[in-house]
Amino acid sequence: MGEKLIVTPSPHIKSPRTVKGVMLGVVISLLPACVGAVVLFGMNALLILITSVVSAVVAEALWQRATKQEITVGDFSAVITGLLLAMTLPPGVPLYVPAVGSVFAIVIAKQIFGGLGSNFVNPALAGRAFVLAAWPMSVAGAWLNPLTHDAVSSPTPLAVLKGGGTNIPGLWDLLIGNRTGSLGETSIILLLLGGLFLLVTKIIDWRTPVGFLGTLFVGTWIFGKPGALFQGDGLSAILLGGAVLGAFFMATDYVTSPVTPKGRLIFGIGAGLVTLLIRLWGGYPEGVTYGILFMNLMTPIIDRFVVPKYYGYEHDARARKSAEGKR
């Protein structure tokens, strides 16, 4: 037996799951909502999605080339960033907005800190926060009418609510996305379909979206109506704005959320709380972006203090106590 043998440390078998597979799963989960966006808002939406993804991928490749690193765009993480950024933008936004936003997301928010695994805020949301500050008028105002694709000057339903109005679309329209809003946030059914896919394939933990949306629902129900408790419209709070998109696809980003199940629940609840605070008492109609970004910054602290229950320690404490008692 003169065979050459492979010698490595244990374990000698590994799960078939890979980083690329996980990222591809997220891309697949986003596709229904992207298709929905194109159906609702037309070619504009498609162009924004393409511009954003291409810009993100090219930016990552160029940056890695310029800094003499291995080019890793094949892992699909830049594709996700591009898709997510595009989905948070209004369908009428000029194309330079997603282009610049993606470059910022990839280079400033992700690569400068060390690339995949080392960034501390969600790159897509950092990109959105940047373009929102850079071009407030177009990012917060370039709304299109679904299906007719006409530019509309009226505010989004969330802004209507914020202004104290009650004239918002009906439940079915909200579910299929027949309302003005960011291009990827309106098709609730398709987003939930993608979210379900991520849950079933165990790519994401249910705790984050449940904590997020649950907090938003309960909080709005309690405090949503000025001057009266327990009369707010919790359901609309979830269906309007980017809560579903954020809760399932952004708050669940591995790199920028806690590693423990308990930590992820806290992350979800925290992001829901900040969103609620901004929506009810802040200056903006929408707070999902800042809710998640804020919790991204809290993640290292959560990871430091929220640890799992170690095996064997409860008993240890009891045993020590009883041993001390005997002494």
Next chain:
Amino acid sequence: MVNLKRGSGGIAVPEKKELSSSAKIVDAGLPNELVLFLSQHTGAPASALVKAGDSVKRGQLVASTQGAVSAAVHAPTSGKVKAVEDRYHPVQGRLCQAIVLEPDGLNELDESVRPRASAVEDITKEDLVALAREIGLVGLGGAAFPTAVKLTPPPNKPIDTYLLNGIECEPYLTADDRIMVEEPHDVVFGFRALMKSAGVKRGIVCIEDNKPEAIEAMREAIKPFGELELAVVPTRYPRGGEKQLIQVVLGREVPPPPGLPLDVGVIVSNVGTAYAMAQAVQKGLPLVERIVTVTGEGVKTPCNFRSLIGTPVSYLIELAGGFSGPVGKVIMGGPMMGVSLKDLNAPIVKGTSGLVVLQRGQIKREKVLPCIKCGRCVEACPMGLLPVWIAACSDSGYLEDAEKYRAMDCIECGCCAYECPSKRPLVQSIKLAKNRITAKRRALAAKK
């Protein structure tokens, strides 16, 4: 049936037991050479009593214990001692002293091998403990801890329950499964002998639910004995680890190292150990043979062998029909915690429950990518640890932080590394931290 408690962590792995689970145990016969390491167990190595040229008989003591935690070694067959020399130890990965025996083919029994009792009632507790020590009995599940030490807990640690571990949670391996199916009465006999020797009144036979035949066989075999119960545990790796088993069967948690099962009133022994104990009581046979599964896609006919300790790995693989194609790895033990061998002349040792041969095509060389903090390792860890942080601290040299994250509690089961989508060698990083922390503690102790 025992009501199970909640276990923590663990993973579902492809079981691959079907390759060898219906293969009856067959005798592996006599190889040309047997290599008996003096260190096949946890604790101090035994010291050789024979020298080159000596003739020995089957069952004859060839190396005696040194110190309290040690185990004797016996000749598995009759023959001549060729040498007492350093050989490559497959598990320890370095040269270790071994007695090399050339069988004469006669298989003559030593006069010390004589039946002790035909029923557990006919032998005293003290004689049983002495017998376990005499025959060099160690835990046959893999860790090879000297059994006699377990059987004599300090008087201030009362033991209320003895668990018989028939979980066999490592993929591929079927040695324990087969012995429960084929020799359930001997296993129960040995278990009752172990319980008597430790003075324990309650015994629970624990089997994973993927072994229905073994469950039925053992259920029948324990029927006459009121003190024995059966626990059927849902299949999940690594439930066969003693800490995990105690948690899921009894709801108790063993304190962190140096905590032992006896700190929570429990002793755990493998079914193979119980079987060996039965052989010792009934026939007086020392621990000179064991059941070894030779399996994996890489061998032609996966088998379960009754093999003499010291049999070369290459001999057993030939006996299983040889390699089925280009070979990738030959693993001593299971694929999760076993050691991949570099030399097939190495012998099996007391703790070898199986040899798993993987084909070259099954071994993927996957690139190690940066950690994406997915937290899969955290959910998988049966000890409730944070492998992600322990490994990160270890990799960047922050030993104190690794220690704070309880690196020393790691049982090296491999769940974290199995699950890691970035294919990071987490177990290796954590082991490195453990070694360095141990070295640091030793250095500190030496200073004092």
